[in-house]
Amino acid sequence: xxxxxxxxxxxxxxxxxxxxxxxxxxxxxxxxxxxxxxxxxxxxxxxxxxxxxxxxxxxxxxxxxxxxxxxxxxxxxxxxxxxxxxxxxxxxxxxxxxxxxxxxxxxxxxxxxxxxxxxxxxxxxxxxxxxxxxxxxxxxxxxxxxxxxxxxxxxxxxxxxxxxxxxxxxxxxxxxxxxxxxxxxxxxxxxxxxxxxxxxxxxxxxxxxxxxxxxxxxxxxxxxxxxxxxxxxxxxxxxxxxxxxxxxxxxxxxxxxxxxxxxxxxxxxxxxx
Ligand SMILES: Cc1cc2nc3c(=O)[nH]c(=O)nc-3n(C[C@H](O)[C@H](O)[C@H](O)COP(=O)(O)OP(=O)(O)OC[C@H]3O[C@@H](n4cnc5c(N)ncnc54)[C@H](O)[C@@H]3O)c2cc1C
Numbered sequence: 001x002x003x004x005x006x007x008x009x010x011x012x013x014x015x016x017x018x019x020x021x022x023x024x025x026x027x028x029x030x031x032x033x034x035x036x037x038x039x040x041x042x043x044x045x046x047x048x049x050x051x052x053x054x055x056x057x058x059x060x061x062x063x064x065x066x067x068x069x070x071x072x073x074x075x076x077x078x079x080x081x082x083x084x085x086x087x088x089x090x091x092x093x094x095x096x097x098x099x100x101x102x103x104x105x106x107x108x109x110x111x112x113x114x115x116x117x118x119x120x121x122x123x124x125x126x127x128x129x130x131x132x133x134x135x136x137x138x139x140x141x142x143x144x145x146x147x148x149x150x151x152x153x154x155x156x157x158x159x160x161x162x163x164x165x166x167x168x169x170x171x172x173x174x175x176x177x178x179x180x181x182x183x184x185x186x187x188x189x190x191x192x193x194x195x196x197x198x199x200x201x202x203x204x205x206x207x208x209x210x211x212x213x214x215x216x217x218x219x220x221x222x223x224x225x226x227x228x229x230x231x232x233x234x235x236x237x238x239x240x241x242x243x244x245x246x247x248x249x250x251x252x253x254x255x256x257x258x259x260x261x262x263x264x265x266x267x268x269x270x271x272x273x
Contacts, residue, residue: 009034034069081255086122104117145206166217169220225265
Protein backbone atom coordinates (compact mmCIF):
# COMPACT_ATOMS: atom_id res chain seq x y z
CA UNK A 1 0.00 0.00 0.00
CA UNK A 2 2.95 2.36 0.47
CA UNK A 3 2.94 2.86 -3.32
CA UNK A 4 -0.62 4.19 -3.24
CA UNK A 5 -0.97 6.40 -0.15
CA UNK A 6 1.19 7.52 2.80
CA UNK A 7 -1.48 6.20 5.19
CA UNK A 8 -1.27 2.76 3.51
CA UNK A 9 -4.30 0.58 4.31
CA UNK A 10 -5.78 3.38 6.44
CA UNK A 11 -6.13 5.60 3.35
CA UNK A 12 -9.69 6.71 2.35
CA UNK A 13 -11.96 3.84 1.29
CA UNK A 14 -12.03 4.61 -2.46
CA UNK A 15 -8.23 4.77 -2.61
CA UNK A 16 -7.82 1.44 -0.76
CA UNK A 17 -10.45 -0.18 -2.99
CA UNK A 18 -8.74 1.06 -6.17
CA UNK A 19 -5.32 -0.04 -4.94
CA UNK A 20 -6.60 -3.57 -4.21
CA UNK A 21 -8.39 -3.75 -7.53
CA UNK A 22 -5.29 -2.58 -9.37
CA UNK A 23 -3.11 -5.24 -7.71
CA UNK A 24 -5.64 -8.02 -8.43
CA UNK A 25 -5.85 -7.06 -12.11
CA UNK A 26 -2.06 -6.72 -12.46
CA UNK A 27 -1.30 -10.06 -10.84
CA UNK A 28 -4.41 -12.01 -11.84
CA UNK A 29 -4.93 -13.01 -8.17
CA UNK A 30 -8.31 -13.69 -6.54
CA UNK A 31 -7.66 -11.64 -3.39
CA UNK A 32 -5.12 -9.62 -1.47
CA UNK A 33 -4.27 -10.22 2.18
CA UNK A 34 -4.68 -8.04 5.24
CA UNK A 35 -2.07 -9.07 7.76
CA UNK A 36 -2.26 -8.13 11.45
CA UNK A 37 -0.06 -10.92 12.81
CA UNK A 38 2.56 -8.43 13.98
CA UNK A 39 0.19 -7.57 16.87
CA UNK A 40 -0.08 -9.81 19.97
CA UNK A 41 -2.91 -12.39 19.74
CA UNK A 42 -4.57 -11.07 22.92
CA UNK A 43 -4.70 -7.55 21.50
CA UNK A 44 -6.26 -8.75 18.21
CA UNK A 45 -8.98 -10.78 19.99
CA UNK A 46 -9.88 -7.84 22.26
CA UNK A 47 -9.67 -5.05 19.67
CA UNK A 48 -11.46 -6.88 16.79
CA UNK A 49 -13.75 -9.44 18.50
CA UNK A 50 -16.39 -9.58 15.72
CA UNK A 51 -13.92 -9.82 12.83
CA UNK A 52 -11.97 -12.43 14.80
CA UNK A 53 -15.15 -14.52 15.35
CA UNK A 54 -16.42 -14.14 11.78
CA UNK A 55 -13.09 -15.17 10.25
CA UNK A 56 -12.90 -18.19 12.60
CA UNK A 57 -16.27 -19.34 11.17
CA UNK A 58 -14.48 -19.52 7.81
CA UNK A 59 -11.52 -21.37 9.28
CA UNK A 60 -9.21 -18.33 9.45
CA UNK A 61 -7.58 -17.53 12.77
CA UNK A 62 -6.44 -13.94 12.13
CA UNK A 63 -3.87 -14.14 14.93
CA UNK A 64 -2.08 -16.81 12.84
CA UNK A 65 -3.15 -16.22 9.22
CA UNK A 66 -3.66 -13.15 7.01
CA UNK A 67 -7.24 -12.25 5.98
CA UNK A 68 -8.16 -12.62 2.29
CA UNK A 69 -9.81 -9.41 1.06
CA UNK A 70 -11.60 -8.20 -2.07
CA UNK A 71 -13.34 -4.84 -2.48
CA UNK A 72 -17.12 -5.18 -2.88
CA UNK A 73 -20.27 -3.26 -3.70
CA UNK A 74 -19.04 0.30 -3.32
CA UNK A 75 -18.89 1.47 -6.89
CA UNK A 76 -22.49 1.99 -7.89
CA UNK A 77 -24.81 4.96 -7.32
CA UNK A 78 -28.05 5.84 -9.04
CA UNK A 79 -31.26 4.11 -10.03
CA UNK A 80 -34.82 4.80 -11.05
CA UNK A 81 -35.35 8.55 -10.93
CA UNK A 82 -37.92 9.64 -8.35
CA UNK A 83 -39.22 12.94 -7.00
CA UNK A 84 -39.12 13.98 -3.34
CA UNK A 85 -42.08 11.62 -2.64
CA UNK A 86 -40.45 8.53 -4.15
CA UNK A 87 -42.71 8.76 -7.23
CA UNK A 88 -41.41 7.64 -10.62
CA UNK A 89 -42.75 9.14 -13.86
CA UNK A 90 -45.24 6.23 -14.15
CA UNK A 91 -48.32 7.28 -12.16
CA UNK A 92 -48.76 5.04 -9.10
CA UNK A 93 -45.28 3.48 -9.31
CA UNK A 94 -42.95 4.28 -6.41
CA UNK A 95 -39.27 3.37 -6.01
CA UNK A 96 -37.57 3.44 -2.61
CA UNK A 97 -34.14 2.46 -1.33
CA UNK A 98 -31.32 0.89 -3.29
CA UNK A 99 -33.35 0.79 -6.52
CA UNK A 100 -34.03 4.52 -6.57
CA UNK A 101 -32.18 7.68 -7.53
CA UNK A 102 -33.26 10.49 -5.22
CA UNK A 103 -30.27 12.78 -5.82
CA UNK A 104 -29.28 12.68 -2.15
CA UNK A 105 -25.97 10.90 -2.67
CA UNK A 106 -24.35 12.58 -5.66
CA UNK A 107 -21.45 10.59 -7.11
CA UNK A 108 -20.52 8.92 -3.82
CA UNK A 109 -22.20 7.78 -0.62
CA UNK A 110 -21.35 8.81 2.87
CA UNK A 111 -21.45 6.07 5.50
CA UNK A 112 -24.94 5.30 6.81
CA UNK A 113 -26.79 7.72 4.52
CA UNK A 114 -28.35 4.90 2.48
CA UNK A 115 -30.36 3.40 5.32
CA UNK A 116 -31.55 6.86 6.38
CA UNK A 117 -32.60 7.53 2.81
CA UNK A 118 -34.62 4.25 2.81
CA UNK A 119 -36.48 5.23 5.98
CA UNK A 120 -37.19 8.83 4.94
CA UNK A 121 -38.34 7.95 1.42
CA UNK A 122 -40.40 4.93 2.53
CA UNK A 123 -42.27 7.24 4.89
CA UNK A 124 -42.84 9.89 2.24
CA UNK A 125 -43.88 7.32 -0.40
CA UNK A 126 -46.38 5.80 2.05
CA UNK A 127 -47.92 9.21 2.71
CA UNK A 128 -48.33 9.80 -1.01
CA UNK A 129 -49.52 6.25 -1.81
CA UNK A 130 -52.31 6.56 0.77
CA UNK A 131 -53.95 9.22 -1.42
CA UNK A 132 -54.60 6.55 -4.08
CA UNK A 133 -56.93 4.73 -1.64
CA UNK A 134 -59.55 7.46 -2.06
CA UNK A 135 -58.69 8.32 -5.63
CA UNK A 136 -57.57 5.14 -7.44
CA UNK A 137 -55.80 5.28 -10.78
CA UNK A 138 -57.87 4.37 -13.85
CA UNK A 139 -57.51 0.69 -14.75
CA UNK A 140 -54.52 -0.01 -17.00
CA UNK A 141 -55.26 -0.33 -20.70
CA UNK A 142 -52.32 -2.70 -21.17
CA UNK A 143 -53.44 -5.82 -23.07
CA UNK A 144 -52.98 -9.18 -21.30
CA UNK A 145 -49.68 -10.94 -21.96
CA UNK A 146 -49.96 -13.14 -25.07
CA UNK A 147 -47.46 -16.04 -24.96
CA UNK A 148 -47.94 -16.63 -28.72
CA UNK A 149 -45.97 -19.63 -29.96
CA UNK A 150 -43.39 -19.59 -27.19
CA UNK A 151 -42.09 -22.93 -25.88
CA UNK A 152 -41.37 -24.02 -22.31
CA UNK A 153 -37.65 -23.54 -21.56
CA UNK A 154 -36.10 -27.01 -21.42
CA UNK A 155 -33.57 -26.06 -18.75
CA UNK A 156 -32.31 -23.15 -16.69
CA UNK A 157 -28.72 -23.33 -17.92
CA UNK A 158 -29.20 -20.48 -20.40
CA UNK A 159 -30.35 -18.06 -17.71
CA UNK A 160 -27.50 -18.98 -15.35
CA UNK A 161 -25.00 -18.67 -18.23
CA UNK A 162 -26.14 -15.09 -18.95
CA UNK A 163 -25.97 -14.27 -15.24
CA UNK A 164 -22.36 -15.51 -15.09
CA UNK A 165 -21.34 -13.67 -18.25
CA UNK A 166 -22.90 -10.37 -17.23
CA UNK A 167 -21.50 -10.57 -13.69
CA UNK A 168 -18.00 -11.29 -15.02
CA UNK A 169 -18.11 -8.52 -17.64
CA UNK A 170 -19.25 -5.96 -15.10
CA UNK A 171 -16.80 -7.05 -12.41
CA UNK A 172 -13.78 -7.15 -14.72
CA UNK A 173 -14.44 -4.18 -17.00
CA UNK A 174 -16.85 -1.86 -15.17
CA UNK A 175 -15.77 -2.31 -11.55
CA UNK A 176 -13.66 -0.10 -9.39
CA UNK A 177 -11.13 1.00 -11.98
CA UNK A 178 -12.43 1.58 -15.46
CA UNK A 179 -10.74 2.53 -18.73
CA UNK A 180 -12.15 3.50 -22.12
CA UNK A 181 -10.87 0.26 -23.63
CA UNK A 182 -12.42 -1.92 -20.91
CA UNK A 183 -15.72 -0.06 -21.19
CA UNK A 184 -15.82 -0.48 -24.98
CA UNK A 185 -15.21 -4.21 -24.54
CA UNK A 186 -17.93 -4.35 -21.91
CA UNK A 187 -20.37 -2.56 -24.21
CA UNK A 188 -19.74 -4.98 -27.08
CA UNK A 189 -20.45 -7.94 -24.82
CA UNK A 190 -23.43 -6.42 -23.09
CA UNK A 191 -25.02 -5.51 -26.44
CA UNK A 192 -24.65 -9.10 -27.59
CA UNK A 193 -25.97 -10.57 -24.35
CA UNK A 194 -28.97 -8.20 -24.37
CA UNK A 195 -29.75 -9.06 -27.99
CA UNK A 196 -29.62 -12.79 -27.28
CA UNK A 197 -31.79 -12.46 -24.17
CA UNK A 198 -34.34 -10.45 -26.15
CA UNK A 199 -34.49 -13.21 -28.79
CA UNK A 200 -34.76 -15.85 -26.06
CA UNK A 201 -37.74 -13.97 -24.55
CA UNK A 202 -39.56 -14.20 -27.90
CA UNK A 203 -38.96 -17.95 -28.22
CA UNK A 204 -39.60 -19.18 -24.68
CA UNK A 205 -42.31 -18.73 -22.07
CA UNK A 206 -41.22 -15.91 -19.78
CA UNK A 207 -40.45 -16.89 -16.20
CA UNK A 208 -39.58 -14.64 -13.22
CA UNK A 209 -35.95 -15.83 -13.53
CA UNK A 210 -35.82 -14.88 -17.21
CA UNK A 211 -37.33 -11.45 -16.58
CA UNK A 212 -34.93 -10.83 -13.72
CA UNK A 213 -32.02 -11.79 -15.96
CA UNK A 214 -33.29 -9.48 -18.69
CA UNK A 215 -33.49 -6.61 -16.19
CA UNK A 216 -29.99 -7.33 -14.84
CA UNK A 217 -28.53 -7.33 -18.37
CA UNK A 218 -30.37 -4.13 -19.30
CA UNK A 219 -29.25 -2.38 -16.14
CA UNK A 220 -25.65 -3.51 -16.68
CA UNK A 221 -25.81 -2.16 -20.22
CA UNK A 222 -27.04 1.24 -18.99
CA UNK A 223 -24.24 1.41 -16.41
CA UNK A 224 -21.65 0.72 -19.14
CA UNK A 225 -23.12 3.37 -21.43
CA UNK A 226 -23.25 6.07 -18.78
CA UNK A 227 -19.69 5.25 -17.64
CA UNK A 228 -18.44 5.51 -21.23
CA UNK A 229 -20.16 8.85 -21.75
CA UNK A 230 -18.56 10.53 -18.71
CA UNK A 231 -15.03 11.68 -19.55
CA UNK A 232 -13.81 12.40 -16.04
CA UNK A 233 -13.46 10.65 -12.67
CA UNK A 234 -15.85 11.51 -9.86
CA UNK A 235 -16.78 9.65 -6.70
CA UNK A 236 -17.32 5.96 -7.43
CA UNK A 237 -16.70 6.41 -11.15
CA UNK A 238 -12.94 6.20 -11.74
CA UNK A 239 -11.66 6.00 -15.33
CA UNK A 240 -7.87 5.87 -15.56
CA UNK A 241 -8.00 7.50 -19.03
CA UNK A 242 -9.75 10.51 -17.47
CA UNK A 243 -8.42 10.40 -13.90
CA UNK A 244 -9.25 14.00 -12.91
CA UNK A 245 -12.53 15.42 -11.74
CA UNK A 246 -13.75 18.19 -14.07
CA UNK A 247 -16.43 20.37 -12.46
CA UNK A 248 -16.41 22.83 -15.33
CA UNK A 249 -17.68 20.28 -17.88
CA UNK A 250 -19.08 17.40 -15.83
CA UNK A 251 -20.83 18.65 -12.69
CA UNK A 252 -23.95 17.04 -14.07
CA UNK A 253 -26.26 14.11 -13.47
CA UNK A 254 -26.46 11.38 -16.11
CA UNK A 255 -30.02 10.49 -17.12
CA UNK A 256 -30.79 7.67 -19.52
CA UNK A 257 -34.16 7.27 -21.21
CA UNK A 258 -35.50 4.73 -23.63
CA UNK A 259 -35.13 5.64 -27.30
CA UNK A 260 -38.56 6.09 -28.85
CA UNK A 261 -37.19 4.66 -32.09
CA UNK A 262 -37.35 0.91 -31.55
CA UNK A 263 -34.00 -0.92 -31.73
CA UNK A 264 -31.94 2.26 -31.20
CA UNK A 265 -29.54 2.77 -28.28
CA UNK A 266 -31.01 4.56 -25.24
CA UNK A 267 -30.69 8.36 -25.07
CA UNK A 268 -28.18 9.78 -22.59
CA UNK A 269 -28.69 13.27 -21.18
CA UNK A 270 -26.63 15.30 -18.76
CA UNK A 271 -28.60 17.54 -16.43
CA UNK A 272 -26.90 20.39 -14.59
CA UNK A 273 -27.23 20.22 -10.82
C1 LIG B 1 -21.46 -4.22 1.86
C2 LIG B 1 -22.48 -3.13 2.12
C3 LIG B 1 -22.32 -2.29 3.21
C4 LIG B 1 -23.25 -1.27 3.45
N1 LIG B 1 -23.08 -0.48 4.54
C5 LIG B 1 -23.99 0.48 4.82
C6 LIG B 1 -23.87 1.30 5.98
O1 LIG B 1 -22.95 1.15 6.78
N2 LIG B 1 -24.81 2.25 6.20
C7 LIG B 1 -25.86 2.47 5.33
O2 LIG B 1 -26.70 3.34 5.58
N3 LIG B 1 -26.00 1.70 4.23
C8 LIG B 1 -25.11 0.71 3.95
N4 LIG B 1 -25.26 -0.06 2.82
C9 LIG B 1 -26.37 0.23 1.90
C10 LIG B 1 -27.71 -0.28 2.46
O3 LIG B 1 -27.50 -1.55 3.06
C11 LIG B 1 -28.73 -0.42 1.32
O4 LIG B 1 -28.83 0.81 0.62
C12 LIG B 1 -30.11 -0.80 1.85
O5 LIG B 1 -30.04 -2.02 2.56
C13 LIG B 1 -31.10 -0.92 0.69
O6 LIG B 1 -32.34 -1.41 1.19
P1 LIG B 1 -33.43 -1.94 0.20
O7 LIG B 1 -34.58 -2.39 1.05
O8 LIG B 1 -33.70 -0.91 -0.84
O9 LIG B 1 -32.74 -3.14 -0.57
P2 LIG B 1 -32.24 -4.53 0.03
O10 LIG B 1 -31.75 -4.37 1.44
O11 LIG B 1 -31.31 -5.06 -1.01
O12 LIG B 1 -33.57 -5.38 0.09
C14 LIG B 1 -34.16 -5.92 -1.07
C15 LIG B 1 -34.87 -7.20 -0.65
O13 LIG B 1 -35.66 -7.67 -1.73
C16 LIG B 1 -35.49 -9.07 -1.81
N5 LIG B 1 -35.79 -9.46 -3.20
C17 LIG B 1 -35.01 -9.33 -4.29
N6 LIG B 1 -35.66 -9.80 -5.37
C18 LIG B 1 -36.84 -10.22 -4.96
C19 LIG B 1 -37.96 -10.84 -5.61
N7 LIG B 1 -37.95 -11.05 -6.93
N8 LIG B 1 -39.03 -11.15 -4.86
C20 LIG B 1 -39.05 -10.90 -3.52
N9 LIG B 1 -38.03 -10.34 -2.84
C21 LIG B 1 -36.94 -10.01 -3.56
C22 LIG B 1 -34.05 -9.31 -1.43
O14 LIG B 1 -33.86 -10.64 -1.00
C23 LIG B 1 -33.88 -8.31 -0.27
O15 LIG B 1 -34.27 -8.87 0.97
C24 LIG B 1 -24.35 -1.09 2.57
C25 LIG B 1 -24.51 -1.93 1.47
C26 LIG B 1 -23.59 -2.94 1.24
C27 LIG B 1 -23.82 -3.86 0.07
